[in-house]
Every structure is written in structure tokens, then in C-alpha cells.
Amino acid sequence: MPDEQLVLHRRQKVPSMSESVRIVDVTPRDGLQNEPNPVSTQDKLVLIQKLVASGIKHIQATSFVHPKWVPQLADAEAVSAQLHRFPGVQFSALIPNLRGYERAVAAGIRHLEFVVAASDTFNRKNLNRSKSESLQLLADVGKKAERDSVVLRVGFSTCFHCPFEGRISARALLSAVRSSRELGTWRAALCDTDGMAFPDQITEALVLLKEELKLAPGELALHFHDTYGRALANTLAGLKEGVREFDATAAGLGGCPYCPGASGNVATEDLVAFLDGMGYETGIDLEKLLDAAQFASRFSSRPYQGHLLRAKRAGACGVTPTAAKAEVS
Ligand code: MG
Numbered sequence: 001m002p003d004e005q006l007v008l009h010r011r012q013k014v015p016s017m018s019e020s021v022r023i024v025d026v027t028p029r030d031g032l033q034n035e036p037n038p039v040s041t042q043d044k045l046v047l048i049q050k051l052v053a054s055g056i057k058h059i060q061a062t063s064f065v066h067p068k069w070v071p072q073l074a075d076a077e078a079v080s081a082q083l084h085r086f087p088g089v090q091f092s093a094l095i096p097n098l099r100g101y102e103r104a105v106a107a108g109i110r111h112l113e114f115v116v117a118a119s120d121t122f123n124r125k126n127l128n129r130s131k132s133e134s135l136q137l138l139a140d141v142g143k144k145a146e147r148d149s150v151v152l153r154v155g156f157s158t159c160f161h162c163p164f165e166g167r168i169s170a171r172a173l174l175s176a177v178r179s180s181r182e183l184g185t186w187r188a189a190l191c192d193t194d195g196m197a198f199p200d201q202i203t204e205a206l207v208l209l210k211e212e213l214k215l216a217p218g219e220l221a222l223h224f225h226d227t228y229g230r231a232l233a234n235t236l237a238g239l240k241e242g243v244r245e246f247d248a249t250a251a252g253l254g255g256c257p258y259c260p261g262a263s264g265n266v267a268t269e270d271l272v273a274f275l276d277g278m279g280y281e282t283g284i285d286l287e288k289l290l291d292a293a294q295f296a297s298r299f300s301s302r303p304y305q306g307h308l309l310r311a312k313r314a315g316a317c318g319v320t321p322t323a324a325k326a327e328v329s
Contacts, residue, residue: 021280022245024221025051025268026060027296028079029094031253033063033070039299041075045082047299050292051250052086055284056268060113060247061091064100080107094155096127096134101141105148112145113155113189114138118176119162122193126157135179142184153221154180155189159205161196163259170205174212187219189247192234194259195227199237206241217242224266226252226305227259231266232274239280246271250289250296252305267306269293 028044044062051059061083067074076093083091092111093104104112116134117123123131138154145152158165159173177188190205202222209215222238222245224231235246248271254264272284286308293309304310 019244019280021239021275021282022058022221023056023268023272023275023282023284024058024060024092024245024247025056025250026223026247026265027051027249027251027253027268029060029063029073030247030265031249031251031296032072032299034255034257035072035253035299036301037299039072041078041082043299044075044079045085047250047292047296048079048083048086050288050295051268052089054286054288054292055282056289057088057283058090058092061093061109063094064103064107064109065094065096066099076103077107080104080109083108092153095141097137098140098144101144101150105144105150110149111151111153112141113153114141114186115155115157116176116180117157117162117193118168118173119158119165121164122158122162125164131176135183138180139183142186146184152184152186153189154186155191155223156180157191157193159190159197160192160201161194163194163256167196167201170201170208173205174208177209177215178213181213181215185219187221188215189221189223189245191223191247192225192231193256195225195230195263197224197234198230199233202234202237203241206238206243210241217244221245221247223247225254225256225264226266227263232270235266235271235274239278248272251293251300251309253296253300263302264300264305267293267308269308270306273308 032039062076062079063073064076092113093109094113094115095101095104096115120131123134161167220243222243224234248268249265250268252264252267269289272282275282297304
């Protein structure tokens with residue numbers, strides 16, 4: 001029987017706003033990459049299976065980076081080899097360089113996210129090279145991707161704030177995105193890596209990118225971390241500017257090794273409930289998504305980071321509707 005409170009999350013449709021929003025669940029990659037306790041390949045596949053069962057069609061499954069830097073994702077090939085079990089789902093993987101590209105393509109992944117930071121200092125700390133060196137690599141990767149008919153998304157980290165450089169201006173972000181767009185017309189994912197962004201920054205950046213680079217909203221995705229509880233407010237700012245693709249992790253897993261104290265991504269279940277409540281279509285079953293979130297939360301070294309599962313655990317999602325009670329009496 002459907003959980004009544006979860007049904008309530010789906011009731012508040014605003015027909016004029018009813019549109020489809022793409023959720024990219026990045027739990028197996030961003031959610032797990034920073035977790036200290038090893039998660040088995042089998043458990044990752046069970047997690048993916050639960051996400052797929054909820055209706056999620058876009059999943060970032062892993063990352064092809066050197067296992068020395070991200071040991072949690074050292075099984076990228078083993079995970080990729082099993083993704084054929086989930087037909088109809090678009091799997092992507094993160095790559096930082098040409099070696100990652102070659103490994104990912106050899107493993108059968110056809111959608112790749114090339115990561116580069118808007119902040120040069122963060123790029124050096126995270127990827128051990130300058131931003132311009134990463135962009136040169138992007139040019140090389142882009143040529144191969146075109147040859148191989150591989151779809152690229154460029155993931156820009158620290159778009160709004162850098163733990164080393166502070167606030168990133170909209171102009172600085174524009175410069176980074178412009179540099180990549182001069183190399184190819186790949187879609188851009190704007191990431192608030194340490195969760196420091198505010199909605200006005202999101203609006204300012206999106207308006208500027210659309211105006212200066214003539215980007216359509218469909219060429220942009222947003223990736224919010226929820227360190228300070230601003231991710232949904234920032235999501236609303238993105239929605240208002242027309243963005244319809246958002247990353248999230250089940251149970252809000254994740255973090256950043258270079259952002260002490262940074263919590264994970266916005267929880268997928270919170271994001272879906274938020275979108276459902278405002279009348280956006282996600283195609284995701286919240287009950288089944290909560291099952292995935294419950295499973296994902298076992299792999300977190302921290303307390304649960306989202307809202308919806310906590311409310312459900314506390315019983316807030318199990319209430320009998322008032323109208324039904326009234327009918328009985
Ligand atoms: Mg992230």
C-alpha cells in the first residue's frame with residue numbers, strides 16, 4: 001500500500017509547471033568515492049538495481065581515475081561489465097584524462113563526464129594539473145569522443161565557490177565554460193562542490209551563460225551539494241532559469257576530500273519529492289527510491305544526510321489521511 005505521506009508529496013501538482021526533469025543519480029560515483037570503508041562491486045550493483053527499480057534512467061556508475069587516488073572506485077571495469085543487466089538506463093562515468101577515456105570506452109561506457117574546475121587552485125589540488133592543461137586534455141578527449149561517437153558532458157567543479165580561492169564570480173565561471181565551448185559544444189554540468197552557493201549566484205551565473213554563450217537551458221545541468229542546506233533553494237533558482245537536469249545521490253551520500261566538513265550531494269529522494277510537489281515529472285517512484293536510499297545509507301560513514309528518509313523513519317510518512325478518518329467517524 002502506498003505510503004500516504006509520500007502520496008501527499010505528489011498531490012500538489014501545478015499543471016502550468018508540469019514538465020519533465022531529468023534526474024542523474026550519481027550515488028555509485030560521487031556518493032561512494034570519498035567513503036573510507038570499501039563497498040563491494042556486488043553491493044554497488046545491488047544499489048544500481050534499486051535505483052533502476054525506482055525509475056531512474058540516468059546513473060553515473062563509476063569513475064575511471066587512478067585507483068591510487070580513488071581506491072573505492074578501483075572496480076570501475078568490474079561494475080561496467082555488469083551494466084548490460086539494466087537495459088534502457090543511460091550509464092555515465094567520470095574521467096579526468098585520456099587514460100580514463102580509453103579505459104571507460106574499453107569498458108563499454110558511451111556517456112562520459114570530463115571533469116575540470118572553474119578554480120585553477122582546485123584543479124591543481126584535485127587533478128594535479130592547471131586548468132589550461134585540463135582544457136588541452138579536453139580538446140584531445142573531445143576529438144576521440146567525436147571519432148568514437150561517445151557523448152561528453154563537461155563537469156565543472158567549484159563553479160560558485162572554491163575552498164582555496166573563495167567565491168567564484170559569474171564572470172570567472174563564464175570564462176571557464178567559454179574555454180570549453182570553444183573546443184566543442186558539449187553540455188556543461190555546473191557543480192557546487194563545497195555547497196557554498198546561494199540562489200542569487202545560481203541565477204546570475206545561468207543568466208550570464210545563456211546571454212553570453214547563447215546556451216540553451218538544455219545544454220546545462222546542475223550538481224548541488226547540500227553542506228549548508230541550500231541545495232533545494234539553488235535547485236529552484238535553476239528551475240526558474242529553465243534547467244531541467246539535476247544530479248543527486250541517494251541518502252545524500254558523498255563529500256569532497258578537499259572540502260573538510262562538506263556533506264554530500266542533495267539527496268535524490270529529497271530532490272524528487274521537491275520536484276514532484278511542484279508538479280514536475282521525474283518518472284521516479286518515491287517509495288522505491290526510499291528503498292534505494294535506505295540501502296545506500298548503509299555505506300555512509302556519517303549519519304543520514306537527507307530529509308525524507310529521516311521523516312519516514314520517524315513515522316511522519318505513515319499517517320492516515322485526515323479525510324479518510326473523517327469518513328469513518
Ligand atoms: Mg560532487
